Amino acid sequence: MTKRSAVVLSVLALVLAVPAIVFGHAVVLPKTSSLGGHERYVLRVPNEKAIATTRVEIHFPDSVRVTAFEDVAGWKVEVLTDSAKRTVGAVWTGTLEPGRFVEFPFLGTNPKTPLKLVWPAYQTYADGEKVEWTGEEGSKSPASSTMIAAPVVPVSENGSPKWLPWAALGVAIVALGVTLRPRA
Secondary structure, three states: OOHHHHHHHHHHHHHHHHHHHOOOOOOEEEOOOOOOOEEEEEEEEOOOOOOEEEEEEEOOOOOOEEEEOOOOOOOOOEEOOOOOOEEEEEEEEEEEOOOOEEEEHHHEEOOOOOOOEEEEEEEEEOOEEEEEEEEEEOOOEEEEEEEEEEEOEEEEOOOOEHHHHHHHHHHHHHHHHHHHHHOO
């Protein structure tokens, strides 16, 4: 394999690997949000097993006030409340076939102080197996988290800076150009 081919394959592998790394678990997006802001959050759940997912549950951090849920075709939502009628979680039931993912949008009001929100989620499969997305970062089944802070850089829906994909594309194009340029 030539050096040129190795560089091209490396860039391609990196571009294809990033989405798999980012979306391999149940995650709440965006990954960053602003102080006191009203946010449209999305719980994204992939089905990584060979059987259907039939139930998804999330518990909301105490410091977020969840106010509404968007309907998701084929799924029924049950809102979980405490004795004061505060929304503390939600359970969606439906069918998510293997190799697919589903997104459950909801609206929340963020706290007015900087902090890290942790979103414990639970995924139940048709055979009764339950995966708890409640672990620490870096674990096999981590809980998703969102940083609440003053906005510094505009972010896209998935929480990454809006300029990041363009910067990555620019670096890839320059690397490809350097690799493919004629030698003197």
